[in-house]
Amino acid sequence: MRLGHDHVRVTVPAxxxxxxxxxxxxxxxxxxHDVLDVQALGTDTTDVTVVGEGxxxxxxxxxxxxxxxxxxxxxxxxxxxxxxRMTCTNEIPHGRGMGSSAAAVVAGIAAARALIADPExxxxxxxxxxxxxxxxxxxxxxxxxxxxxxxxxxxxxxxxATRLEVHPDVEPWVLVPTERLATKRARGVLPTHVPxxxxxxxxxxxxxxxxxxxxxxxxLLEATEDRLHQDYRGDVMRGSVDLVHALRERGxxxxxxxxxxxxxxxxxxxxxxxxxxxxxxLLDGAPAWRASCPGIDAVGAHxxxx
Numbered sequence: 512m513r514l515g516h517d518h519v520r521v522t523v524p525a526x527x528x529x530x531x532x533x534x535x536x537x538x539x540x541x542x543x544h545d546v547l548d549v550q551a552l553g554t555d556t557t558d559v560t561v562v563g564e565g566x567x568x569x570x571x572x573x574x575x576x577x578x579x580x581x582x583x584x585x586x587x588x589x590x591x592x593x594x595x596r597m598t599c600t601n602e603i604p605h606g607r608g609m610g611s612s613a614a615a616v617v618a619g620i621a622a623a624r625a626l627i628a629d630p631e632x633x634x635x636x637x638x639x640x641x642x643x644x645x646x647x648x649x650x651x652x653x654x655x656x657x658x659x660x661x662x663x664x665x666x667x668x669x670x671x672a673t674r675l676e677v678h679p680d681v682e683p684w685v686l687v688p689t690e691r692l693a694t695k696r697a698r699g700v701l702p703t704h705v706p707x708x709x710x711x712x713x714x715x716x717x718x719x720x721x722x723x724x725x726x727x728x729x730x731l732l733e734a735t736e737d738r739l740h741q742d743y744r745g746d747v748m749r750g751s752v753d754l755v756h757a758l759r760e761r762g763x764x765x766x767x768x769x770x771x772x773x774x775x776x777x778x779x780x781x782x783x784x785x786x787x788x789x790x791x792x793l794l795d796g797a798p799a800w801r802a803s804c805p806g807i808d809a810v811g812a813h814x815x816x817x
Contacts, residue, residue, distance in 0.1 A: 512588045512589045512590040512627055512628065512629060512632060513590070513591075513627070513628050514551060514590060514591065514593070514626050514627055514628065515626070515627060515628030515629075516551075516625060516626050516816045517550060517551040517626070518548075518549070518550045518551070518816070518817040519548075519549050519622055519625040519626055519814045519815065519816050519817060520546065520547065520548050520549075520814065520815050520817055521546070521547045521549065521618045521621045521622050521625070521812065521813070521814045522544050522545075522546050522547075522812065522813055522814075523544060523545050523547075523614045523617050523618045523621065523655055523811075523812040524540040524541055524542065524543065524544050524614070524654070524655060524658065524808035524810075524811065524812070525540075525541040525543040525544070525545075525602070525603040525604075525609040525610055525611070525614065525805070525808075526538050526539065526540050526541060526609065526610030526613060526614070526651045526654045526655050526769075527539045527541060527608070527609060527610070527683070527685070527768040527769055527773075527775045528608075528610065528650035528651045528654075528768070528769040528770075529650065529737075529740070529766065529767070529768075529769060530660075530720060530724075530735060530766055530775070530777070531716065531720065531734070531735030531736060531737045531741075531764075531766040532712075532713040532714075532716035532717040532720060532734075532735065532736065532737045532738075532739070533650075533662070533717045533720060534713065534737075534739050534740050535648045535650050536650055536662055536663055536664060536717070537650065537660070537661070537662055537663075537717065537720065538610075538650045538651055538653055538654040538660070538661050538663065539654055539659070539660045539661075539677075539683065539775075539807065540654040540655060540657075540658045540659060540660075540661075540807060540808035540809070540811055541609070541683060541685065541805045541806070541807065541808060542805040542806035542807060542808050543602045543603055543609070543685075543803075543805045544602055544603070544808070545564075545599060545600065545601045545602060545603050545611075545614050545615070545618060546599075546600045547577060547597060547598065547599045547600070547618050547622065548597065548598045548817070549581070549595065549596075549597045549622040549626070550595070550596040550597070551593040551594070551595065551626055552593060552594030552595060552596055553593075553594065554594040555594050556594040556595070556596070557572055557573050557575075557578060557594065557595050558571075558595065558596045558597070559571040559572065559575050559577075559578065559595075559597050559598075559599070560597070560598045560599065561598075561599045561601060562598070562599065562600045562601065563599075563600055563601040563602060564601035564602060564603055564604055564605055564611070565599070565601050565605050565611070566601075568605070569605075575597075575615075576612060576615040576616060576619070576645075577597065577599065577615045577616075577618050577619040577622070578595060578597070578619065579619065579645075580615065580616040580617075580618070580619025580620050580623075580641075580642070580645060581595065581619035581620070581622050581623050582619075583619075583620075583641060583644075583645075584619060584620045584622075584623035584624070584633055584638075584641060585623050585626075585627070587633070587637070587641060588623075588627060588629075588632040588633060590623070590626075590627050593626075604687055604773070605691065606691030606692060606693060607687055607688070607691060607692075607768075607771075607772065607773045608692070608694075608697075608767065608768040608769035608770050608771045608772060608773045609685065609687070609768060609769065609773055610651040610654075610655060610769060612645075612646065612651075612694075613642065613646055613651035613652045613655050614651075614655055616641075616642045616645045616646060616652065617638065617642050617652055617655040617656055617812045618812065620633060620638045620641055620642060620812075621638070621812040621813070621814050622814060624638065624814065625814035625815075625816055635656055635657060636671070638656055639652055639653060639656055639663070639669075639670045639671070639672055640669040640670050642655075642656065642670075643665075643669070643670035648663075648665075649663035649664070649665070649670040649671075649672060650663055650769075651769065652670075653670075653672035654808075654811065655811060655812055656672075656811050656812055657672060657674045657811045658674070658808050658809045658810045658811030659674050659675060659676065659677055659807065659808075659809050659811075660674070660675040660677050660724050660725075660807075661673065661674050661675065662675065662721065675721065675724055675725050676725055677724050677725065677807055677809075678724065678725055678726060678727075678728050679780075680728045680779050680780050680781050681724060681728050681731070681777060681778075681779065681780075681807070682777075682778045682779060682780045682786075682804060682806070683775060683776065683777055683778070683804070683805065683806070683807060684775070684776040684778055684786050684790065684802060684803070684804050685768065685773055685774070685775055685776075685802070685803055685804075685805060686754065686773065686774040686775075686776070686790060686794070686800050686801070686802045687773045687800065687801045687802075687803075688750065688751065688772050688773065688799055688800050688801075689798075689799050689800075689801075690750075690772060690799070691772075692747060692748055692770065692771055692772045694769075694770040696747055697744055697747060697748070697770035697771055698770060700743055700744055700746055700747055701740055701743050701744070702743060705738075705739055709738035709739060710739070712736075712738050713737060713738055713739045716733070716734055716735070716736050716737065719733065719734040720734040720735060722734070723735075724777075728777075728779050729779075731764035731777050731779070732759065732762060732763070732764045734764070735764045735765075735766050735777060737766065740767075741755065741766065741767050744767065744770075744771060748767070748771045748772040750772070750799075751767055751771050751772040751773070751774055752767065754774050754793060755767060755774055757793050758774070758776060758789060758790075758793065761789045762785075763776050763778065763785070763786060763789055764776065764777040764778070765777075776790075778804075786804075787804075790802045
């Protein structure tokens with residue numbers, strides 16, 4: 512496989528995984544993005560600049576996650592390795608449960624797809640499999656690649672995903688704390704076994720969530736109930752879990768975003784200022800939290816050749 516281009520710009524969205532009951536399977540692409548300019552060089556140079564989230568914290572060499580994913584994608588299709596000059600302008604918070612690592616992996620794969628002469632060699636299905644090999648599960652990678660809401664699973668031939676058309680009345684809010692939480696730590700507090708009744712409960716709610724997201728948003732509060740992971744994580748993100756419960760007591764479909772500690776609220780545009788008023792009341796200007804309504808990214812990762 513030869514290279515067909517030498518300069519591309521990649522845009523990749525933040526994501527929220529789980530959405531309550533859809534543990535390790537459901538996700539949503541959000542309207543907050545990382546934008547990367549990637550230039551292929553004829554030398555063995557690796558030059559990475561990071562602006563915004565992650566600046567001064569992430570590696571600026573071959574260990575940068577985007578570079579690692581780019582190289583893995585080039586290897587997968589038999590394309591030559593290249594020198595890289597890359598500028599990352601990041602909006603996705605790190606360590607907050609908004610898919611920053613999945614976004615980096617998907618960005619590297621999308622950059623490789625735009626650089627090679629035959630982009631179909633890295634189509635969405637191949638990209639998802641490769642991203643999942645980095646991430647371990649496809650719940651964040653799937654919406655980052657496909658946009659919108661997704662259901663992902665591990666098939667006999669690797670990770671698979673299907674995209675859902677989200678009802679236009681669904682309006683996500685994200686409440687992002689200043690504190691961070693490593694995914695490994697958040698997963699480490701989960702039990703190895705759960706009661707059969709809880710598993711059955713979540714299976715029913717996950718099925719209902721598909722209906723609520725796509726056709727009946729009025730069911731979102733019930734559809735986002737969870738018994739598998741959120742309350743178990745209270746010991747490592749008590750503020751987030753307490754905020755989820757407080758919002759739900761006000762009739763709002765609040766969940767922990769991914770491994771947390773960000774809180775996602777699946778509001779309804781037709782409810783007007785209901786979410787904004789509840790957030791303002793509960794946070795009361797607390798500087799430790801930032802609330803925003805980023806919208807849904809319906810496109811997913813995409814690249815343009817410069």
